Amino acid sequence: MKRAVVLASVGLLAAALPATAAAYTWQVYAHGQDGAGGKYATIGYGPRENNRVYHQEGTLWWLYYCNTDGSCDVNPVMGTVNPLVMNRGNGYARAVCWNKNDNSGVVWTCQTLDP
Amino acid sequence: MQRLARSRGFWAGVSVPVALVAAFLIYGSVHGAAVRAGGVPVPTGDAIATAAAASITALNATPTVVLPSSLNSAVAGINDAPGPDVASSLAPGGVSASHAHLLLSDVGSAGNSVYAASTDKGRVCIFETDGPAGCVNRFDSSMPIAWMGGWQNGSISSLAGLVPDDVVGVALEEGSKTQQATLGNNAFYVEPSADPSAIIVTYEDGSTQSLALPSAHEKLALDSASSEAQSTPNR
Numbered sequence: 001m002k003r004a005v006v007l008a009s010v011g012l013l014a015a016a017l018p019a020t021a022a023a024y025t026w027q028v029y030a031h032g033q034d035g036a037g038g039k040y041a042t043i044g045y046g047p048r049e050n051n052r053v054y055h056q057e058g059t060l061w062w063l064y065y066c067n068t069d070g071s072c073d074v075n076p077v078m079g080t081v082n083p084l085v086m087n088r089g090n091g092y093a094r095a096v097c098w099n100k101n102d103n104s105g106v107v108w109t110c111q112t113l114d115p
Numbered sequence: 116m117q118r119l120a121r122s123r124g125f126w127a128g129v130s131v132p133v134a135l136v137a138a139f140l141i142y143g144s145v146h147g148a149a150v151r152a153g154g155v156p157v158p159t160g161d162a163i164a165t166a167a168a169a170s171i172t173a174l175n176a177t178p179t180v181v182l183p184s185s186l187n188s189a190v191a192g193i194n195d196a197p198g199p200d201v202a203s204s205l206a207p208g209g210v211s212a213s214h215a216h217l218l219l220s221d222v223g224s225a226g227n228s229v230y231a232a233s234t235d236k237g238r239v240c241i242f243e244t245d246g247p248a249g250c251v252n253r254f255d256s257s258m259p260i261a262w263m264g265g266w267q268n269g270s271i272s273s274l275a276g277l278v279p280d281d282v283v284g285v286a287l288e289e290g291s292k293t294q295q296a297t298l299g300n301n302a303f304y305v306e307p308s309a310d311p312s313a314i315i316v317t318y319e320d321g322s323t324q325s326l327a328l329p330s331a332h333e334k335l336a337l338d339s340a341s342s343e344a345q346s347t348p349n350r
Contacts, residue, residue, distance in 0.1 A: 005253060018259050023289075031200050054205045057251060058258035060329075077261025078329070079240065079248025085192030100329070109200045113192075 023115050024049050029095060030110040034103045040110055041066065041096040049089040050113035051097070057082035059102035063110075065093035072096070089113075131333035144310075152266070166262075167239045168252045173218055173300035175234060182212040182230055182242060189248035193240050208236030208251040218302035229275050229302045241302070243275045254279045259324055260303075260316055271311060271328070275304045284317035288325070 030040030046109030050062045063086040073093075077086050078100070097110035126138070170175055181225030182190060194209045215232040227244040234240060240250040241261060251261035278285060278301055285296040289309040296305035314326040 026195055026198060028198065028200050049187055050192050054197055054201045056205075057253075057261070058255075063247075074266065074268050076266050077247035077263065078266070079247060079249050079261075080258060081251055081261050081263050081276075083193070083197070083207065083249060084263060085189055085248040087186075087189040087192060087245075087247050089188075106205070107200075107202060109197070109205075111198070113195075 001037065006043075024113050026052075026111045027114050028109055028111050030097060031107070033105060033107050036099055036101045036103045039096055039098045041094045042112060043094075045092055045094055047091055048093055048095050048112050049088040049113055051088075051095045051111070052083045053108060053110045054083045055099075055102050055108040056104035056106035059104055060100035061108075062096075062098035062100060063098070064096050064098070065090040066096055067093050070089070077097045119219045128166075134346050167253050167277075167279075168233055168237055170254050170299040171231070171239055171277060172280050173302070174216055174231065174239065177216040177218065179214050179301055180217045180230070182215045182232070183228075183339070185244065186230070186242050186248070187212070189242050192248060193234070193250065206236070207238045207252070208234030209242060210234050210240050216300075218300035219275075219297060219304050221272055222304040223306045227273070227275075227304065229304055230300065231277060239277060241275065241277050243273070243304070246273065247277060251277055259326070260285070260314070262303075262314065263328075273304065273306045274311075274314065275302070277301055278303060278316070279320045282316055283319045284315075286315045286317070287311035287328075288313040288315055 029042040029113050045068055048065060051065070053061050053063060055061055060078060060080055061084050062076050062078040063084060064073035066072040077084065095112035099108065102108060127343065190210060190212050193207060197206045200281045210232040215230045217228060218231050219229040225245070227246070230242040232240050232242070234250065237249045238252045240248060241263070246265050247263045249263050250260070254260070260276050260278045260282065262274055264274040265272050280301065285298050285303040285305070287294045287296065287305055287307055289307060289311050292309070293315065294305060294308055296303040311328050313328055316324045316326065
């Protein structure tokens, strides 16, 4: 697996993006280049309204959530479309994006919509 | 600065019509095998924004509808600003929920619908009832069709997508069996009856293309995502 070149993550570093709904903002939780096979998640747990990833179209990505008991979503979404929007939230979880085969060199960004 | 702006404006004014003509010529003359074989160089950037849209006749052949409110969060996921970390080439532009197209209706066990809508950057986004959403900029060898899928209880529950005009069939390879997807208006939808290993795309010239789906091993790997995620280099 090609080593991911992670440029930033918003849990700690990135700035909040413009708000969409009342009190929700898209937060970048992973941002990088290549790294096929890598899974990236928010640092901690919290309410999640949505999950999305911007990436090179044609490459396969998955989006899902992991719960506080360590179990992960059994209802993930996947796709080659860009962005891939999960269109589903989770009351209290870590948001995860999974790079299945994107070694395109295009910088990808995973974001979660949080209160 | 003014000169630069003017210059850009000039070239934008020239390049867009040129790109449109080129896209039309490509579509009209070699649309099909040459495109999916990767023999036709596909321009990059927003200038080729019409490429996918030009290959989806249904966008002009179906009436405009309003997306159901149940897809509001999906629309927001497309329309909300991507932020400064996302390259403009990856930003799809915005869609209008009141200018969508119903491509498939009453498909699958839940009677789902598949919609498409063009963005203000000329890309095409797909929406599935109670499913994910996403967009496509172009169809080429790396993106012969645009697809997305949902899982339920560890198995693929549905796959939906957009296909260019020269696709006449979409099916799932399920062991020794093949399951045909519902295909119409440049969209497809299918609910696997067993673990599928590939999407089989059939073109009007009779050729086929196989797109691998996640294997059983990869599905199991999902179970360990939490611990792996905790050790990601950016955490």
